[in-house]
Amino acid sequence: MIKLRNAMRGDSGVALVMAMGIALIGMTVAIIVVTAVVMASNDSGRDRVRTVEVHSAEAAIDATMAELQTGVPCAPSFSPASYGTGVTKTTVTVDIDYYDDSGAITCTGAVAPSTPTRAVITATSTANKTQVGAQPVRKVQSEVLLTPITNPGANAAIFSAAGFDPKSNFEVEPAITGESADVWIDTGSWECKGNSGSGGGKRTVGSVFVPAGNLTIDAACEIQGDVWVQNNLVVTGNAYDAPITGTSGNVTVRSGTFTLGKAIEIPGAAKLGGAAPSGLTAVGGITANLGAAAIPTLSSVGLPQLEWNAATRNVWVSEGFTIKDAAALGNLQKDSWGGSGGSAQACGSWSMKNGDTAVQLPTGENVFDLTSCGAIDIKKAEFELHGDTAFIVNGISAITTTLKFYTTDVDAVTGELVPHKVWIIVPYSTGGGISSQSTSFEVVSPVSAFVYAPGTIDLNPHGDFRGQIYGGVVAPKNKFTMDYTFVGVPGVDLAEGTSAIIGYDVELVNKHEVS
Numbered sequence: 001m002i003k004l005r006n007a008m009r010g011d012s013g014v015a016l017v018m019a020m021g022i023a024l025i026g027m028t029v030a031i032i033v034v035t036a037v038v039m040a041s042n043d044s045g046r047d048r049v050r051t052v053e054v055h056s057a058e059a060a061i062d063a064t065m066a067e068l069q070t071g072v073p074c075a076p077s078f079s080p081a082s083y084g085t086g087v088t089k090t091t092v093t094v095d096i097d098y099y100d101d102s103g104a105i106t107c108t109g110a111v112a113p114s115t116p117t118r119a120v121i122t123a124t125s126t127a128n129k130t131q132v133g134a135q136p137v138r139k140v141q142s143e144v145l146l147t148p149i150t151n152p153g154a155n156a157a158i159f160s161a162a163g164f165d166p167k168s169n170f171e172v173e174p175a176i177t178g179e180s181a182d183v184w185i186d187t188g189s190w191e192c193k194g195n196s197g198s199g200g201g202k203r204t205v206g207s208v209f210v211p212a213g214n215l216t217i218d219a220a221c222e223i224q225g226d227v228w229v230q231n232n233l234v235v236t237g238n239a240y241d242a243p244i245t246g247t248s249g250n251v252t253v254r255s256g257t258f259t260l261g262k263a264i265e266i267p268g269a270a271k272l273g274g275a276a277p278s279g280l281t282a283v284g285g286i287t288a289n290l291g292a293a294a295i296p297t298l299s300s301v302g303l304p305q306l307e308w309n310a311a312t313r314n315v316w317v318s319e320g321f322t323i324k325d326a327a328a329l330g331n332l333q334k335d336s337w338g339g340s341g342g343s344a345q346a347c348g349s350w351s352m353k354n355g356d357t358a359v360q361l362p363t364g365e366n367v368f369d370l371t372s373c374g375a376i377d378i379k380k381a382e383f384e385l386h387g388d389t390a391f392i393v394n395g396i397s398a399i400t401t402t403l404k405f406y407t408t409d410v411d412a413v414t415g416e417l418v419p420h421k422v423w424i425i426v427p428y429s430t431g432g433g434i435s436s437q438s439t440s441f442e443v444v445s446p447v448s449a450f451v452y453a454p455g456t457i458d459l460n461p462h463g464d465f466r467g468q469i470y471g472g473v474v475a476p477k478n479k480f481t482m483d484y485t486f487v488g489v490p491g492v493d494l495a496e497g498t499s500a501i502i503g504y505d506v507e508l509v510n511k512h513e514v515s
Contacts, residue, residue, distance in 0.1 A: 001017035016450075020422045022211075027211055050138055051137060051463040052084045052088045052089075052090050055083075056084065056123075056125045056130060058123070059092075060081065060094050061094075062309050064079075064123070066096050069504055070271045071271075071296060072098065072146070072504065073111055073112075074108065076262065080092060082128070085460065089127070091126055091128055093124050095121075095122045096120070096121055097120040099119070099120075110293045114365050115148055117147075118146055119146060121141065122141045123139070123140050124137065125139070138513065141511070141513075142511040142512075142514070143393060143510050147505040147507070148505075149503040150187045156183070156468065156494070157172050158184070158252070158470075158474050159469070159470040160184070162188050163188030166474075166476050167478070169201055169395055169479070170438070171204075171205075172205065172484060173483060173484065179208035182208070182209065182225070183332050185213060186212065188302045189213035189216070191208065192215065203221075204223050204224065205246070207226040207227070208225070209228045210228075211300050212231075214233070215227065215233050219512060221239065221240065224246035226252070226268065227252070229255075231256035232256035233253045234259045235264060245267060246270045247267070249266045250271075250284065251266055253270075253271075254292050254297060255273050255292035257274050257275075258277050260273065263279030265280075266281075266282040267283050268283065269282055269286070270285075272402045275288055276288040277372060294299040307427050307428055308425070308427045323369055324367065325343070326343040326372055328368065329487060330345035332360065336356060336360065337352055337400070348380060350380070352382075358384040358404075358406075359384065360384050360386070360500045361383055361386055362386065363387045364387045366389050369392050371427070372396055375392070375396060376394075379401050381452070382403040382404040383404050383405050383406075384407065385420040386406060389420070390422070390424075391425070392427065394430050394432050395432025395455070396433075398435050399460070402440045402441075403436075404443075405422050405444065416446075419449075421447070421449070422447060422448075423489070424451045425454070425489075427454075429455070431455055432454065432455050433471070434453045434456075436460040443464060443466045446466075450467055450489060451485035452470045453471050455472050457469060459477070460477040460480075467483075
């Protein structure tokens with residue numbers, strides 16, 4: 001019995017030990033499970049944050065590429081920016097490194113100091129809330145090619161050095177579909193105000209540039225192209241529903257304000273130095289409050305100074321033109337209109353009578369130098385071109401009935417009329433202008449004209465007009481319809497000074513995560 005009791009006493013407490021062991025194992029398993037769950041939860045939270053970070057970094061890259069279309073800022077306007085909410089909220093900062101053909105460009109101010117050809121955009125996204133364990137950071141990098149877009153200064157259908165003052169309804173459009181018939185108002189402003197009740201309004205199938213003034217778009221005015229205004233742009237409450245249209249229809253207001261009298265939508269993008277007006281929507285997006293310094297400027301360049309002297313005569317001669325004097329023109333007029341011929345007729349009043357025929361201008365390229373005359377008075381005159389022809393005059397005091405240029409030359413192969421050019425140039429130093437009171441000033445296709453005067457040009461082309469007009473003040477009268485085609489002037493760069501970068505074509509090379 002004693003042995004049995006001793007044996008039983010030796011096993012006492014085993015069950016307790018076993019229970020404690022099992023409890024310990026259970027606690028260990030529980031700790032492992034809880035730790036795994038906590039770790040999984042933390043990992044899941046970090047993964048959610050990392051996902052938000054990579055998406056926000058990619059979005060910042062895309063937003064930066066959009067800003068690069070309108071300029072080359074040292075940093076995008078939105079950086080740093082916050083994305084998301086709560087525990088997944090992140091902050092993204094963007095760095096832009098610019099390069100040109102010579103290498104890296106140091107960018108320390110508002111915009112890059114030169115014209116870059118490519119950029120490397122790096123967007124770094126970090127979590128706002130400290131995460132358990134390693135702090136997640138996602139960095140996305142992209143390389144883009146930058147091609148400057150300049151305004152088409154040489155394509156100006158109308159260049160008016162001091163304001164623009166059309167007296168009635170008019171339409172300016174390109175003779176070749178797809179080109180842009182631009183209006184450049186070098187200094188001063190323009191109130192584009194039409195009259196829809198008299199058979200139309202004012203319409204330009206091209207862009208309007210106002211580098212030193214204001215633009216007001218009023219009733220029955222439509223601009224089918226881009227609008228670039230240095231100071232204020234006002235769209236009144238009685239403007240067309242869609243005063244700015246076309247395939248692009250971008251609007252840039254650099255240093256002034258953009259005011260709307262009614263809500264409008266533009267088909268392109270709005271780039272504004274100041275605030276965006278209430279009621280403005282833009283298919284291409286609105287970038288506002290950039291500040292003038294962040295928008296490449298256009299500057300007044302002054303009317304190109306076309307002179308007639310020994311140097312310019314030599315330029316025309318080198319281009320294949322023959323210089324003829326007033327007597328030569330007078331003799332041609334005599335053949336068609338009668339009269340005495342010679343310089344006296346060329347310098348007098350040009351007046352066709354009933355039964356007279358058009359003056360047959362010579363073949364080849366010719367310049368008629370009429371600077372020995374005073375201002376020419378034109379009652380009625382028609383000219384048939386058989387080659388490119390220029391008239392250098394001190395001014396045209398009046399066109400009272402008709403001035404017409406056309407051709408009958410036919411291409412033997414195509415059977416179509418042969419294009420010719422005609423120039424009417426009042427030298428800059430004379431200060432003269434061109435005054436028209438006629439009901440017909442016609443330049444009939446395929447003839448195209450370049451009309452130039454440092455004074456006021458108030459042509460009254462109640463008919464076809466094809467070409468370009470450059471003047472101190474361009475003030476067309478009556479109903480004005482103009483088909484733009486580039487004519488140019490021998491030896492002169494009409495676009496000098498007017499071509500400025502107004503944006504960039506941004507081409508994506510690659511986009512990838514770097515960390």
